[in-house]
Amino acid sequence: MTLDRRLTLCAYALFIVAIFAVPLFVDEFGLNRIAKFLVYGMLGIAIALSWGYAGILNLGQGLFFGLGAYMLAMSLKLASPTSLQQGADKPVPDFMLWNAEPGAPTDLCCINKASFLWLPFQHQSVGLVMGIALPVIVAALLGIIVFRKRIEGPFVSIITLALVLLVRLVLVDAQPVTGGFNGLTDLASLEIFGFEFDPYSKGTYWLAAGILTLTLVATRLIVETRAGLVLQAARDDQRRVRYLGFDVSLYQTFFFCVAAAISGVAGMLYVIVAQFASPTFMDLAFSVTMVVWAAVGGRASILGACVGAILINMMEAGISETEALVGAWKAIIGLVFVLTVLFLPRGLAGLLHDQIGRFASVGRDKPRVAHVPMSSAAVTETKEA
Amino acid sequence: MIDVLFIGLSLSSILLLVALGLAITYGAMGVINMAHGEIVMAGAYVAVLSGIWLKTSFYVALPLAFLAAAALGWIIERLVVSRLYGRLLDTLLATWGVSMLIQQAIRLEFGLTFLGIHIAGLGTGLQNVAVPAELQGVVNIAGVELNAYRGFIVLVTVVLTALTWFIMYWTSLGMKVRAIIRNPKMAAACGIDVRKVNALTFAYGSGLAGVAGVMMSGFKGVSPDLGSSMVVDGFMVVVTGGLGSLIGTIMASGLLGETNALVAVATNDILARAVIFAAVILVIVLKPEGLFSFKRR
Numbered sequence: 001m002t003l004d005r006r007l008t009l010c011a012y013a014l015f016i017v018a019i020f021a022v023p024l025f026v027d028e029f030g031l032n033r034i035a036k037f038l039v040y041g042m043l044g045i046a047i048a049l050s051w052g053y054a055g056i057l058n059l060g061q062g063l064f065f066g067l068g069a070y071m072l073a074m075s076l077k078l079a080s081p082t083s084l085q086q087g088a089d090k091p092v093p094d095f096m097l098w099n100a101e102p103g104a105p106t107d108l109c110c111i112n113k114a115s116f117l118w119l120p121f122q123h124q125s126v127g128l129v130m131g132i133a134l135p136v137i138v139a140a141l142l143g144i145i146v147f148r149k150r151i152e153g154p155f156v157s158i159i160t161l162a163l164v165l166l167v168r169l170v171l172v173d174a175q176p177v178t179g180g181f182n183g184l185t186d187l188a189s190l191e192i193f194g195f196e197f198d199p200y201s202k203g204t205y206w207l208a209a210g211i212l213t214l215t216l217v218a219t220r221l222i223v224e225t226r227a228g229l230v231l232q233a234a235r236d237d238q239r240r241v242r243y244l245g246f247d248v249s250l251y252q253t254f255f256f257c258v259a260a261a262i263s264g265v266a267g268m269l270y271v272i273v274a275q276f277a278s279p280t281f282m283d284l285a286f287s288v289t290m291v292v293w294a295a296v297g298g299r300a301s302i303l304g305a306c307v308g309a310i311l312i313n314m315m316e317a318g319i320s321e322t323e324a325l326v327g328a329w330k331a332i333i334g335l336v337f338v339l340t341v342l343f344l345p346r347g348l349a350g351l352l353h354d355q356i357g358r359f360a361s362v363g364r365d366k367p368r369v370a371h372v373p374m375s376s377a378a379v380t381e382t383k384e385a
Numbered sequence: 386m387i388d389v390l391f392i393g394l395s396l397s398s399i400l401l402l403v404a405l406g407l408a409i410t411y412g413a414m415g416v417i418n419m420a421h422g423e424i425v426m427a428g429a430y431v432a433v434l435s436g437i438w439l440k441t442s443f444y445v446a447l448p449l450a451f452l453a454a455a456a457l458g459w460i461i462e463r464l465v466v467s468r469l470y471g472r473l474l475d476t477l478l479a480t481w482g483v484s485m486l487i488q489q490a491i492r493l494e495f496g497l498t499f500l501g502i503h504i505a506g507l508g509t510g511l512q513n514v515a516v517p518a519e520l521q522g523v524v525n526i527a528g529v530e531l532n533a534y535r536g537f538i539v540l541v542t543v544v545l546t547a548l549t550w551f552i553m554y555w556t557s558l559g560m561k562v563r564a565i566i567r568n569p570k571m572a573a574a575c576g577i578d579v580r581k582v583n584a585l586t587f588a589y590g591s592g593l594a595g596v597a598g599v600m601m602s603g604f605k606g607v608s609p610d611l612g613s614s615m616v617v618d619g620f621m622v623v624v625t626g627g628l629g630s631l632i633g634t635i636m637a638s639g640l641l642g643e644t645n646a647l648v649a650v651a652t653n654d655i656l657a658r659a660v661i662f663a664a665v666i667l668v669i670v671l672k673p674e675g676l677f678s679f680k681r682r
Contacts, residue, residue: 158621158624162621165658173653324499337479338465
């Protein structure tokens with residue numbers, strides 16, 4: 001095992017121990033907050049996977065997050081006591097009743113033209129499954145179309161950006177079915193085999209921490225498989241990999257779907273923790289903010305992007321306690337972002353890696369000549385343009 | 386029907402002014418400038434501030450906004466963008482950071498709010514710009530009543546587009562820009578000072594965006610987030626029209642502006658925007674080089 005690898009392993013172990021140790025020091029209210037940050041950490045992982053490893057800058061990652069969130073939120077909405085009107089035995093979401101045309105039957109099947117779409121979500125399992133399935137299906141369709149056509153670089157970014165804004169507009173416009181601007185609020189807690197995940201409980205925090213750990217480790221392992229290596233090769237030079245006989249679009253689509261699945265799960269977790277789903281998940285600003293997290297943490301490092309997301313959000317939450325600094329925070333984050341892109345293209349993870357590499361090489365006889373960066377994403381982009 | 390088309394035309398005009406700058410910078414320099422929308426917003430604030438502090442008329446704001454926006458663009462190019470040539474996606478990210486900075490600068494009144502100082506015309510609130518009386522009425526052309534202000538927008542756009550056309554195709558600077566669009570390395574090898582031309586081009590594109598901002602200030606309230614949707618729309622136009630193609634940008638802004646107006650009349654504003662996004666996705670998928678592009682050499 002090389003030194004590099006041992007250090008990486010240490011970093012992962014340290015991080016996992018840290019997030020599981022949090023409940024020892026923090027009360028339930030704080031745990032709920034940190035659980036949200038962990039969800040953002042998952043989004044950081046998704047961005048690092050698609051941007052750092054696949055070279056696909058997705059400016060619409062919020063689409064998959066939002067789809068996952070809405071799917072589970074629909075189920076939890078129907079399970080919520082506000083969906084059960086007095087005397088009715090079948091649930092109908094309250095906003096549908098408010099929007100119902102006079103004389104419309106108070107039944108989920110036909111209160112408005114599209115409300116039947118909600119019928120399967122009466123089973124909570126449907127919401128849970130769709131929360132992963134829908135983002136993956138959308139990602140697969142998009143990926144097949146885009147990558148088959150060999151669309152690259154900024155065009156993929158613009159397509160994903162346009163798509164997330166498109167879906168957001170439709171979502172807001174279809175107010176009778178989706179709750180429009182307000183989104184879905186007043187949700188029930190998730191219940192699995194009789195265990196209720198109350199957002200302000202340790203159980204929910206364990207759930208978030210467990211899923212994050214699982215995602216982190218699984219993603220790290222998957223990029224080291226053969227498929228992951230082909231993907232990274234394709235990021236560096238698509239044409240060469242294609243020439244070697246690999247179907248590049250297949251690999252890109254697969255990892256695009258994995259990133260979508262991670263985002264979808266993150267969306268569902270967010271709904272469990274925060275108990276609402278809102279069209280703001282699909283704002284352009286949110287999707288770009290995810291990229292900021294990953295860039296500051298280290299776009300080419302899965303753990304780096306994850307930690308970046310968590311740290312930035314913790315700082316933001318800390319600063320937001322002081323009213324006057326809320327506005328300043330945005331300016332600071334903008335400045336930090338500009339400086340990161342200019343001077344630290346590999347983010348904090350890259351910086352740390354270099355420092356440790358330098359430190360380690362001092363103690364040994366031979367200086368490490370060929371210092372291999374974690375990834376050459378920054379270098380490849382030079383070629384791309 | 387004609388009045389709808391006319392509204393579409395005025396929408397297209399603003400789109401065109403915004404997109405021209407983006408098309409030139411993207412085509413010539415390979416820079417995706419996400420702060421372009423904030424330059425539009427800055428232009429709108431020049432109109433607000435010149436009205437309040439200099440008591441000058443709306444017309445004076447046009448050249449003022451051009452100069453201020455061009456200066457802002459020049460600074461952004463020198464400080465940030467010039468360090469990132471060749472790193473296309475990084476320009477996108479860095480300029481996003483810049484856009485956040487500019488927005489917050491207006492919201493926080495350049496940080497003076499922390500000192501308790503307030504500048505009239507800045508801050509988070511909505512600002513209004515008074516449009517001159519002669520532009521407020523309607524003009525009767527061939528039996529159709531047309532909004533004078535929208536007519537003014539179209540007029541200014543036509544003039545500025547013609548000016549851009551002239552610069553691009555009849556001056557040596559324009560020839561240098563076109564050479565850089567076709568092949569930046571070869572252009573540099575032929576002795577063109579690419580850095581200088583890039584900075585000038587960037588400043589000029591920003592100036593056009595500033596004028597677009599003044600026009601927008603005339604028919605909607607000015608707020609710090611005025612520009613954020615503009616940059617997205619601008620890119621939709623650039624991508625639809627094809628990289629570095631002036632004609633393409635003009636045609637695409639016409640197409641998207643008119644589509645927006647027509648769909649908006651038939652259904653609503655939200656769906657109109659959704660249709661635009663769907664159309665742009667289709668264009669990228671079916672014809673990634675844009676509808677009106679030329680072959681790259």
